[in-house]
Amino acid sequence: xxxxxxxxxxxxxxxxxxxxxxxxxxxxxxxxxxxxxxxxxxxxxxxxxxxxxxxxxxxxxxxxxxxxxxxxxxxxxxxxxxxxxxxxxxxxxxxxxxxxxxxxxxxxxxxxxxxxxxxxxxxxxxxxxxxxxxxxxxxxxxxxxxxxxxxxxxxxxxxxxxxxxxxxxxxxxxxxxxxxxxxxxxxxxxxxxxxxxxxxxxxxxxxxxxxxxxxxxxxxxxxxxxxxxxxxxxxxxxxxxxxxxxxxxxxxxxxxxxxxxxxxxxxxxxxxxxxxxxxxxxxxxxxxxxxxxxxxxxxxxxxxxxxxxxxxxxxxxxxxxxxxxxxxxxxxxxxxxxxxxxxxxxxxxxxxxxxxxxxxxxxxxxxxxxxxxxxxxxxxxxxxxxxxxxxxxxxxxxxxx
Amino acid sequence: xxxxxxxxxxxxxxxxxxxxxxxxxxxxxxxxxxxxxxxxxxxxxxxxxxxxxxxxxxxxxxxxxxxxxxxxxxxxxxxxxxxxxxxxxxxxxxxxxxxxxxxxxxxxxxxxxxxxxxxxxxxxxxxxxxxxxxxxxxxxxxxxxxxxxxxxxxxxxxxxxxxxxxxxxxxxxxxxxxxxxxxxxxxxxxxxxxxxxxxxxxxxxxxxxxxxxxxxxxxxxxxxxxxxxxxxxxxxxxxxxxxxxxxxxxxxxxxxxxxxxxxxxxxxxxxxxxxxxxxxxxxxxxxxxxxxxxxxxxxxxxxxxxxxxxxxxxxxxxxxxxxxxxxxxxxxxxxxxxxxxxxxxxxxxxxxxxxxxxxxxxxxxxxxxxxxxxxxxxxxxxxxxxxxxxxxxxxxxxxxxxxxxxx
Numbered sequence: 143x144x145x146x147x148x149x150x151x152x153x154x155x156x157x158x159x160x161x162x163x164x165x166x167x168x169x170x171x172x173x174x175x176x177x178x179x180x181x182x183x184x185x186x187x188x189x190x191x192x193x194x195x196x197x198x199x200x201x202x203x204x205x206x207x208x209x210x211x212x213x214x215x216x217x218x219x220x221x222x223x224x225x226x227x228x229x230x231x232x233x234x235x236x237x238x239x240x241x242x243x244x245x246x247x248x249x250x251x252x253x254x255x256x257x258x259x260x261x262x263x264x265x266x267x268x269x270x271x272x273x274x275x276x277x278x279x280x281x282x283x284x285x286x287x288x289x290x291x292x293x294x295x296x297x298x299x300x301x302x303x304x305x306x307x308x309x310x311x312x313x314x315x316x317x318x319x320x321x322x323x324x325x326x327x328x329x330x331x332x333x334x335x336x337x338x339x340x341x342x343x344x345x346x347x348x349x350x351x352x353x354x355x356x357x358x359x360x361x362x363x364x365x366x367x368x369x370x371x372x373x374x375x376x377x378x379x380x381x382x383x384x385x386x387x388x389x390x391x392x393x394x395x396x397x398x399x400x401x402x403x404x405x406x407x408x409x410x411x412x413x414x415x416x417x418x419x420x421x422x423x424x425x426x427x428x429x430x431x432x433x434x435x436x437x438x439x440x441x442x443x444x445x446x447x448x449x450x451x452x453x454x455x456x457x458x459x460x461x462x463x464x465x466x467x468x469x470x471x472x473x474x475x476x477x478x479x480x481x482x483x484x485x486x487x488x489x490x491x492x493x494x495x496x497x498x499x500x501x502x503x504x505x506x507x508x509x510x511x512x513x514x515x516x517x518x519x520x521x522x523x524x525x526x527x528x529x530x531x532x533x534x535x536x537x538x539x540x541x542x543x
Numbered sequence: 544x545x546x547x548x549x550x551x552x553x554x555x556x557x558x559x560x561x562x563x564x565x566x567x568x569x570x571x572x573x574x575x576x577x578x579x580x581x582x583x584x585x586x587x588x589x590x591x592x593x594x595x596x597x598x599x600x601x602x603x604x605x606x607x608x609x610x611x612x613x614x615x616x617x618x619x620x621x622x623x624x625x626x627x628x629x630x631x632x633x634x635x636x637x638x639x640x641x642x643x644x645x646x647x648x649x650x651x652x653x654x655x656x657x658x659x660x661x662x663x664x665x666x667x668x669x670x671x672x673x674x675x676x677x678x679x680x681x682x683x684x685x686x687x688x689x690x691x692x693x694x695x696x697x698x699x700x701x702x703x704x705x706x707x708x709x710x711x712x713x714x715x716x717x718x719x720x721x722x723x724x725x726x727x728x729x730x731x732x733x734x735x736x737x738x739x740x741x742x743x744x745x746x747x748x749x750x751x752x753x754x755x756x757x758x759x760x761x762x763x764x765x766x767x768x769x770x771x772x773x774x775x776x777x778x779x780x781x782x783x784x785x786x787x788x789x790x791x792x793x794x795x796x797x798x799x800x801x802x803x804x805x806x807x808x809x810x811x812x813x814x815x816x817x818x819x820x821x822x823x824x825x826x827x828x829x830x831x832x833x834x835x836x837x838x839x840x841x842x843x844x845x846x847x848x849x850x851x852x853x854x855x856x857x858x859x860x861x862x863x864x865x866x867x868x869x870x871x872x873x874x875x876x877x878x879x880x881x882x883x884x885x886x887x888x889x890x891x892x893x894x895x896x897x898x899x900x901x902x903x904x905x906x907x908x909x910x911x912x913x914x915x916x917x918x919x920x921x922x923x924x925x926x927x928x929x930x931x932x933x934x935x936x937x938x939x940x941x942x943x944x945x946x947x948x949x950x
Contacts, residue, residue: 144776144777144778145744145745145748145750145776145777145778146748147750147777147801147803147804149748150658150714150716150717150748150749150750151657151658151807152656152657152658152659152660152663152682152716153660154656154657154660154811155656155657155658155807155811158807158810158811159810160810160813161810161813161814164614164813164817167613180611182610182611183610185606185607185609185610186606188605188606188609188610190601190602190605190606190609191602193601193605193609194598194599194601194602194605197595197598197601198595200591200594200595200598201591201592201595204589204591204594204595205586205587205589205591206586206792207792208586208589208591208594208789208790208791208792208793209583209584209586209589209790209791209792210581210583210786210791210792211792212568244645244794244816244819244820245816245817247814247815247816247817248815248816251814251815251816255553255555255556255681256552256553256555256556257551257552257553257556258553259553259554260661262553273813273814273817276813276814277814277815280656280811280814315551315553316551343547344547347546347547347550347551348547348551349547349548349551375547376547376548377547377548385611388609389609389610389822390609390610390611390817391608391609391610391611391612391820391821391822392609392820392822393645393816393817393818393819393820393822394820400548402548402549403548406548406552406556406559409559409560409561409562409677410556410559410681412561412562412674412677413648413651413652413674413677413678413680413681414648414649414652414678414681414815415644415645415646415648415649415652415794415816416646416648416674416791416794417794418645418794419645419792419793419794419795419819419820419823420791420792420794421790421792421793421794421822421823421826422794422820422822422823424792425822
C-alpha cells in the first residue's frame with residue numbers, strides 16, 4: 143500500500159498555491175508567443191564576456207570559494223556592497239548590518255520566520271509582488287493590503303488598519319513595501335509619504351521591510367532617499383538584489399538592517415541553506431571589483447528605457463485610449479493597466495489565442511481585487527516584439543469591447 | 544534603544560539557538576589552534592582547475608544561465624544525477640522525481656514545509672546532525688531521539704516510541720536518518736535495519752527522510768543499497784549533496800522522492816528562493832559530465848582514509864589507555880567518542896587552552912543531558928601530523944582534568 147501522504151501533510155502543504163507566473167511558463171514557451179508576463183531581464187544585455195572573465199576567481203581563490211563560507215556572506219562581497227550602496231543607504235553600513243541571501247526573495251522568508259506567528263498580520267501594498275504573498279501565506283500570515291496611487295502606497299490608510307487589527311486582538315508584525323517602481327504597479331513612493339510611513343512605523347512600533355530590487359533601474363528624475371536612510375529609529379530592513387543590475391541566475395541578494403535582526407535572520411538561514419553559494423558570490427565580487435557593475439549599469443538602464451518608450455508609444459498607437467488607464471513608470475520593469483470595461487480573465491484568454499501573454503491582476507492582490515487590471519513587463523521582449531505584442535493585445539481588447 | 548524588533552519577534556525567533564559549530568568558528572580561527580570541530584572538506588582535495596575548466600559554459604550558454612532558471616533544477620545536471628545515482632537508488636529516477644536544492648540543507652527546510660505544523664513530532668537519531676534539528680525547529684518541531692549503535696539507528700525501539708507518542712496525542716510526521724557514516728555518530732545502518740525501518744514506516748504510515756551527504760565517501764567495505772531502494776510505496780525521500788564529493792561552496796544538492804512529494808517541495812521552493820543558481824548548477828554539471836566527478840573521487844577518498852587511519856592510530860595510542868572508546872567509521876568525516884570519566888564540556892574548555900578544538904556531544908543530542916560524555920572529532924581537515932599532535936593535546940587536557948578532580 144502506498145504511503146498516504148495526504149494524511150500527514152502540513153496545513154501549509156494542503157493550502158499550498160503555486161506561483162501563477164512560474165506555472166504559466168509552459169504556456170508562454172509556445173512557439174510564436176510574445177510574453178509580457180514574467181519580470182525577466184533581457185538576456186541580450188547580460189554581460190556575458192565580462193561575467194565569464196570573472197570566473198577567473200575560481201582559479202585564483204578556488205580554495206576559499208569552493209569551501210563552506212560564513213552564513214552571513216562572502217566577506218569581500220559584503221565589503222563591496224557596503225561601499226557601493228553607501229550613497230543610497232545614507233552611510234557606509236557595517237559588516238554586522240549586512241546579510242547576503244539566496245536572491246532577495248529569501249529576505250522576506252527570513253524576516254517572516256523571525257517575526258511571524260501564524261495568524262499575525264503583515265501590511266503590504268495592494269497589489270504587490272506575488273512571490274512574497276505566496277511565502278507570507280505559507281507562513282500563515284494574514285495580509286492587509288493598502289492601495290497605491292501614483293505617489294505610492296497610501297500610507298495614511300495604515301493607522302486605521304493597524305488600530306482595527308489591534309482592536310480585534312491581532313498583531314501587525316511588519317510593513318512590506320516596494321517603494322521604487324513598484325511591482326506590479328510601477329509607482330514610486332514620494333519623499334513626503336516615505337517620511338510619513340516612518341512616523342507611522344515608529345508610532346505603532348512596527349518595523350518596515352523596504353524591498354528595492356528595481357531601485358537602480360531609474361530612467362529619469364532623481365532618486366528619493368531610501369526609507370533606510372531617512373529612518374532614525376533602526377526600524378527598517380532594506381533588501382537589494384543583483385537580479386536586475388547583473389543577472390538573476392546568480393541568485394544573490396542582500397539585506398541591510400540593525401545588527402539585532404540581521405543576527406536573528408542569519409541564525410534562521412543556517413537552517414535554510416547554510417549559506418548562499420560562495421562560488422556565485424565570488425563571481426559577483428570579481429565582476430564588481432573590476433568596476434563592471436558600475437560601467438555596465440548605464441547601458442542596462444538605456445536599454446530598458448528604450449523598451450519602456452516603445453511600449454508606451456505602442457500603447458498610444460494601438461490601444462483604445464479611452465478604455466485603458468496607465469501611468470508611465472520612471473524606472474523598473476512594469477506597466478500596470480486598468481481596463482474598466484473588460485475583465486482580464488476574458489482578455490487573457492483572447493490574448494493567448496493571439497499569442498501574446500501578460501499576468502492577470504488578481505494574483506497580485508493580497509486580499510481582493512484586480513479583476514480589471516493586469517501587468518505588462520517590457521524588459522524581456524524585443525523592441526519589435528513589443529510593438530507587435532501590443533498590437534495583438536489591442537486586437538484582443540477591441541474584440542471584447 | 545528602540546524595541547521595534549525585539550517586540551515583534553516570533554516565538555521561534557525568541558527561542559532560536561544558533562548553531563554551536565558556526566558560532567565556534569571564531570574560537571577555532573585563533574592562531575595555533577588545531578581544529579577537529581567543523582565538518583569541512585580539506586581544501587587540498589578541491590579540484591580547482593578541473594572545476595574552473597567548466598566556466599567556459601558561462602560564455603557558451605550565458606544567456607540561459609544568467610537568466611532565472613526552472614525551480615525544478617538545471618536539466619543537464621538532473622540528467623546526470625539520475626543516471627549517476629541509479630545504482631544506489633535501485634533505479635534511474637525520472638525528472639519529476641528529483642529536485643535540485645540550494646545545498647542538501649535546503650531539502651530539510653522544504654520537506655519541513657511540506658510536513659510540519661507547529662508542535663508536530665520528528666523522530667531522529669540521538670545524536671543527530673545539528674542543522675537538521677535547526678531546520679525542523681524553525682518549523683516548530685518537537686523531537687523524539689532514538690539511540691544509535693554500531694549498526695545505526697536502533698530501529699527496534701521505534702514501534703514502542705511511535706505508539707507511546709500517539710497515545711500522548713503527538714503527531715509523528717517523519718523519521719529522519721543519516722544512514723551512512725552518520726554525523727556525528729560515525730556508524731552505518733546495516734541492510735537488515737534498513738529493511739526493518741521501511742517496514743515500520745509502512746506499518747505506521749510515517750515517511751522517512753534519508754539524508755546521505757557522506758555516502759559516496761567510503762574508505763572500506765561495500766556500498767549498501769539506499770533505504771529508498773527498498774521502499775516500494777513512495778514513502779522515502781532521499782537527499783544527496785555535492786559538498787563532500789566536490790565542493791560545499793557551490794551549495795548544490797538534490798532530493799529524490801515520489802512525484803507528489805517532489806512537486807510539493809518545488810512549489811515551496813518557488814516562494815523561498817525561486818531556484819538554485821543555474822550558474823553554479825551548470826558549473827557542477829560540466830564538471831560531472833566531463834567525467835571528473837568519477838575520476839577525482841578516489842583521490843578524495845584516499846586523502847581522507849589516510850587521515851582517518853592516522854586519527855585511529857592516535858586514538859589507540861593516546862585515548863584508549865585513558866578509557867575512551869569509539870566505533871571506527873567506514874567512511875565520512877567523523878569519529879564519535881565516549882569519554883566515560885570526563886564531562887566533555889569541561890574537556891572542551893581545557894582543550895581550547897591547549898589549542899585543540901572539537902565539538903562536545905550535548906548539542907547533537909535530542910534527549911536532555913545526553914552527550915555530556917561524548918565528543919565529535921572531524922578528521923578530514925588537518926594533516927596526519929597535526930592530527931597526532933591534536934589528539935596528544937586532548938590526552939593532556941584529559942590528564943589535567945582528572946588530576947584536578949582527584950586533588
